[in-house]
Amino acid sequence: MFRFIAKRLGSGAVLLLVISTLTYFLLFFSSSSVARNLLGDTATPEQIVAKTHELGLDRPILARYLEWLGNAVHGDLGTSWFTSQPILEALATRIPVTLTIVLFAIGTAAILATVLGMSAAVKGGFIDRAVQFLAIAGFAVPNFVVAIIVVTLFAINLALLPATGWVPLAEDPTQWAKSLVLPVSALVINTVASAAQQIRSAFKDVLSRDWVRTLRSRGIKNSEILFKHVLRSAAPAGLTVLSLQFVGMLGGSVIIESIFALPGIGHLIVDSTTQGDTPVVMGVVVFTVVVVIVVNLAVDLLNGWLNPKVRV
Amino acid sequence: MKLNKRAAATVSAVALTLALLAGGPVANAANQSTLTIGSFIEPKSWSPVQADLGHMAPYYQAVYDNLITRKPDGSYAPNLATAFTWQNGNTSLLLDLKKGVKFTDGSDFNATVAKANLDAFAKGNGPYSASLKGANVLIIGPYQIRIDLTYPNPDLLYYLATTDSYMTSAGAIGTASLNTKPVGSGPYVLDAASIPGSQYVFTANPNYWDKKKIKFKKIVMKLMTDTTARLNALLSGQIDATILDAKTAATAKGRGMTQYLNNVDWQGIMILDRNGAVNKDLSDVRVRQAIGFSIDRPALLKAVQNGYGTITEQPFGKISGANDPALDKFYTVDNNKAKALLTAAGHPDGLTIDFPSWPDPTMRALLSDQLGKSGITINWVAVPAADYRNQLKAKKWAIAVYQLGLAAQTPWVTMNFVASPKASWNTFGSTDPVIAAALDSINQDQSAKNVAAQSKKVNAFLVQNAWFLPFYQLPQVFFTNSHVKVQNQPANAVPFLYNYAPTGK
Numbered sequence: 001m002f003r004f005i006a007k008r009l010g011s012g013a014v015l016l017l018v019i020s021t022l023t024y025f026l027l028f029f030s031s032s033s034v035a036r037n038l039l040g041d042t043a044t045p046e047q048i049v050a051k052t053h054e055l056g057l058d059r060p061i062l063a064r065y066l067e068w069l070g071n072a073v074h075g076d077l078g079t080s081w082f083t084s085q086p087i088l089e090a091l092a093t094r095i096p097v098t099l100t101i102v103l104f105a106i107g108t109a110a111i112l113a114t115v116l117g118m119s120a121a122v123k124g125g126f127i128d129r130a131v132q133f134l135a136i137a138g139f140a141v142p143n144f145v146v147a148i149i150v151v152t153l154f155a156i157n158l159a160l161l162p163a164t165g166w167v168p169l170a171e172d173p174t175q176w177a178k179s180l181v182l183p184v185s186a187l188v189i190n191t192v193a194s195a196a197q198q199i200r201s202a203f204k205d206v207l208s209r210d211w212v213r214t215l216r217s218r219g220i221k222n223s224e225i226l227f228k229h230v231l232r233s234a235a236p237a238g239l240t241v242l243s244l245q246f247v248g249m250l251g252g253s254v255i256i257e258s259i260f261a262l263p264g265i266g267h268l269i270v271d272s273t274t275q276g277d278t279p280v281v282m283g284v285v286v287f288t289v290v291v292v293i294v295v296n297l298a299v300d301l302l303n304g305w306l307n308p309k310v311r312v
Numbered sequence: 313m314k315l316n317k318r319a320a321a322t323v324s325a326v327a328l329t330l331a332l333l334a335g336g337p338v339a340n341a342a343n344q345s346t347l348t349i350g351s352f353i354e355p356k357s358w359s360p361v362q363a364d365l366g367h368m369a370p371y372y373q374a375v376y377d378n379l380i381t382r383k384p385d386g387s388y389a390p391n392l393a394t395a396f397t398w399q400n401g402n403t404s405l406l407l408d409l410k411k412g413v414k415f416t417d418g419s420d421f422n423a424t425v426a427k428a429n430l431d432a433f434a435k436g437n438g439p440y441s442a443s444l445k446g447a448n449v450l451i452i453g454p455y456q457i458r459i460d461l462t463y464p465n466p467d468l469l470y471y472l473a474t475t476d477s478y479m480t481s482a483g484a485i486g487t488a489s490l491n492t493k494p495v496g497s498g499p500y501v502l503d504a505a506s507i508p509g510s511q512y513v514f515t516a517n518p519n520y521w522d523k524k525k526i527k528f529k530k531i532v533m534k535l536m537t538d539t540t541a542r543l544n545a546l547l548s549g550q551i552d553a554t555i556l557d558a559k560t561a562a563t564a565k566g567r568g569m570t571q572y573l574n575n576v577d578w579q580g581i582m583i584l585d586r587n588g589a590v591n592k593d594l595s596d597v598r599v600r601q602a603i604g605f606s607i608d609r610p611a612l613l614k615a616v617q618n619g620y621g622t623i624t625e626q627p628f629g630k631i632s633g634a635n636d637p638a639l640d641k642f643y644t645v646d647n648n649k650a651k652a653l654l655t656a657a658g659h660p661d662g663l664t665i666d667f668p669s670w671p672d673p674t675m676r677a678l679l680s681d682q683l684g685k686s687g688i689t690i691n692w693v694a695v696p697a698a699d700y701r702n703q704l705k706a707k708k709w710a711i712a713v714y715q716l717g718l719a720a721q722t723p724w725v726t727m728n729f730v731a732s733p734k735a736s737w738n739t740f741g742s743t744d745p746v747i748a749a750a751l752d753s754i755n756q757d758q759s760a761k762n763v764a765a766q767s768k769k770v771n772a773f774l775v776q777n778a779w780f781l782p783f784y785q786l787p788q789v790f791f792t793n794s795h796v797k798v799q800n801q802p803a804n805a806v807p808f809l810y811n812y813a814p815t816g817k
Binding site: 033036037038039040041042043044047050051054082083084085090093094148151152155156159162163164165166258259260261263267268271274275276 | 354355356357364437438439440441442443491492507508509510534535536537538540541542544545547548549550697698701702705706716717729734736737
C-alpha cells in the first residue's frame with residue numbers, strides 16, 4: 001500500500017512539473033501586453049516599456065520560468081500583477097468557496113444519484129423510465145439555466161434565499177448555509193444526471209451476476225444483498241464518474257460563480273488568464289493539479305477498499 | 313407503514329431545514345446607514361500613484377482626499393486645497409492647503425506631504441502619471457504649494473480632481489504595503505472585513521474633517537463582474553446601486569428601480585491608418601468617407617443597444633464645448649454617394665477591408681450588410697477579445713470597431729486622446745496642418761474659450777476626414793433602489809462616491 005501511494009505521489013509530482021511548465025510557456029506565447037492591460041488606454045509607449053521592465057517581462061522566458069519554479073518549490077507563488085495580492089493569500093480566500101460549493105454539490109449528487117440509480121436498476125418499470133428521462137433532461141438543461149431559474153424563483157420572487165454572494169461559515173453559519181443552497185442546486189442537476197445513469201448501469205450489471213443469485217438462493221435478505229454486496233461492487237463506476245465530475249466542477253464552476261457572484265477560483269482563473277496575470281494563473285494551475293492528484297489517489301484507494309480485486 | 317413513517321420523517325426534516333434556512337426575507341443591506349454598491353471591478357492597487365478613473369474612482373474616493381474635487385455639474389471645488397488660483401498666464405497653479413487634517417496613521421497633512429505625493433505620482437508609473445509630466449511642485453509655505461508647468465495643460469484641474477492628487481501620508485508613499493492597505497485622510501477607512509475579489513467594506517472615518525461628506529455609516533462595494541448577478545442582487549435587495557446595461561435595464565425599471573443614464577462613451581469605427589501604412593486604400597479620404605456614408609446609425613442603435621444611446625458622428629461630447637450639432641448630420645446614409653466616392657477613388661467594383669472581429673455578432677452582421685450595399689466587403693478576422701485593444705495599439709489594424717470613453721470629457725482631454733500626434737488613440741501618429749494649427753493656438757492661448765474654439769475645428773476635421781466614425785453616444789445605465797439616490801458624474805462611468813445620498817425611505 002505504502003509503495004502504491006509513494007508511486008502515485010511520485011507520478012503526481014512529475015505531472016505537476018510537466019503541466020506547470022507547459023502552462024507557463026503557453027501563457028508566454030498566448031498572452032497579450034500585460035503592461036498595456038495594467039496601464040490602460042492613456043499610457044504612453046515609455047510607460048509601457050517601464051512597466052514591462054518593472055515586471056521583469058523583458059527578461060528571457062527561461063530565466064523567468066526558472067525563477068518562478070525556484071520560488072514555487074520554496075512555497076512562494078509570488079504576487080498578482082493586477083491586485084498586488086500574494087497568490088497564496090488569494091488562493092486561501094477563494095479555495096474554501098469553490099471547494100465548499102463543489103464538495104456539497106458532489107456529496108448531494110452522490111446521494112441522489114445512488115438513490116435514483118439503485119431504484120431504477122432494482123425496481124425497473126416506471127421508476128427506471130423516469131430516471132432515464134430525468135437523466136436526459138438533466139444533461140439537456142445547462143447549469144446556468146438552472147441557476148437563473150432558481151435565483152428568479154427563490155431569491156427574487158420568494159425572497160427566501162440570497163441571490164448572490166458568499167458568507168464565511170465563521171461569520172454567520174445560517175447565512176453561510178443560505179448562500180450555499182442555490183449554487184449547489186444549480187451544480188447538482190447535471191452531476192446527478194450522469195452519475196445516476198452510470199450507477200444504474202453498474203447496478204444492473206452486478207445484479208445479473210451469478211453470485212448475486214447465489215446469495216438470494218441462500219435466503220439472505222434483499223436489503224443486505226443490495227446495500228452490503230451489490231452497492232459495494234457497483235460503487236467504483238459511480239465513484240469514477242463523481243471524481244471526474246469533481247475535477248470538472250473545479251474549473252467549470254466559473255459560470256455558477258459569476259451568476260452568484262461567488263469569489264471562487266473559477267472566477268480567479270478566468271480573470272487572470274484574460275488579463276495575462278501569470279503568477280495568479282500559475283498559482284491556480286498548481287492548486288488544481290494538486291487537487292486532481294489527491295482526488296485520483298483517494299478514489300483509487302477507495303476503490304481498492306471497496307473491491308479487493310483492483311488492489312494490484 | 314414503516315416506510316411511510318420514514319418518508320414522512322424525511323419530508324418533515326427537509327421541510328424543517330428549509331424553514332430554518334428560509335427564516336423570512338433575506339436581510340436587506342439597504343438600510344440607511346449602509347450603502348451597498350455592486351461594483352464591476354476592484355482596485356489594482358491602493359497606491360494613489362496607480363489611481364484610475366471610471367469604475368475605480370469610488371474606491372479611491374472612499375479612503376483618500378483629493379486636493380480639489382469635481383462636482384456633478386463639472387465645476388471644481390476646494391477640498392484639501394482650500395483655494396486654487398492660476399498665475400503666470402495659466403502656467404502656475406497656487407494652492408492653499410487645509411490645516412489640521414490627519415491621515416489614518418496619525419500623521420499630519422501639509423505642503424511637504426502634498427509635494428511628496430504629487431512628485432511620487434508624476435514619477436510613478438501609473439495609468440495617469442503622464443498627466444503630471446513636466447510639472448514642478450514648489451513649497452511656498454507650510455500650507456501652500458505651487459505647481460509650475462513646463463508645457464500647457466488646460467486640464468490640470470480636471471486631473472487634480474480625479475486621479476492625480478489623492479493624498480497619502482508621507483510615511484506610506486512608495487511602501488509596498490500601500491498597495492494593499494490604504495493610508496488616507498478620506499471620509500471612510502478600509503475595514504478588515506474586506507476580502508479582495510469579493511467585497512470591500514468601508515467604515516466612517518471618526519476623525520474626518522468634513523462630517524457632511526459622511527452620508528452613510530458604512531459603505532460596502534461588492535465585486536460582481538456578471539451583469540445578471542448585479543441585476544439579481546439589486547432586485548433582491550442585496551445591493552442599493554449598480555451599473556447594468558441596455559439588455560437588463562428594462563427588467564430593473566419594471567421592478568421599480570431608478571434609472572440614471574450618463575453618456576460617457578461612444579461606439580463606432582476608428583480609421584487609425586490614415587497614411588496607408590497597413591491598408592493603402594484607407595489613405596484616400598474618399599474611401600474613408602464612403603464608409604461613413606454607408607452606416608445606418610439608427611438601425612445599429614436599435615439592434616445593438618436596444619435604442620439606448622444618442623446618435624452622434626463626432627468624438628467630442630456634448631458638454632465639451634467643441635461639439636457641433638450640425639456635424640451629426642454629415643454622414644446621412646447614402647449608398648449612391650458612397651459608391652460614387654469609391655469610384656472616384658479608383659474602386660468602381662468596390663473593395664474588401666479587413667476588420668478585427670468585434671465580439672458582438674449583431675454589430676458584425678449589420679455592418680457587413682450596410683457597408684456591403686455600397687460595395688465594401690468587410691473581412692472579419694478573428695482576434696482574441698482580450699488582445700483586441702493591444703492589437704490596435706500595436707498598429708496591426710488600419711480600421712476597427714471600438715468603444716471609446718471620451719464623449720463627455722473636456723476638449724483638451726479629448727484632443728490628447730484622439731487628435732494630437734501623440735494622442736492615445738492616434739496610434740499611427742497621423743498629423744495634419746489643421747490639427748497642428750489648433751495645437752499651436754492652444755499653446756499660445758489656453759483660455760477656455762480658445763481651447764473650445766480650436767477643439768471645435770479639430771472635431772470638424774476628424775469628422776469630415778473620417779478619422780473617426782462614431783455611431784452613437786453610449787450611456788452608462790446605472791440603477792439605484794428606493795433607499796438611495798445619486799447624481800451622475802460627467803465623464804465618469806459611474807457616479808462619484810460623493811454623489812450618493814440616502815432617500816430616507
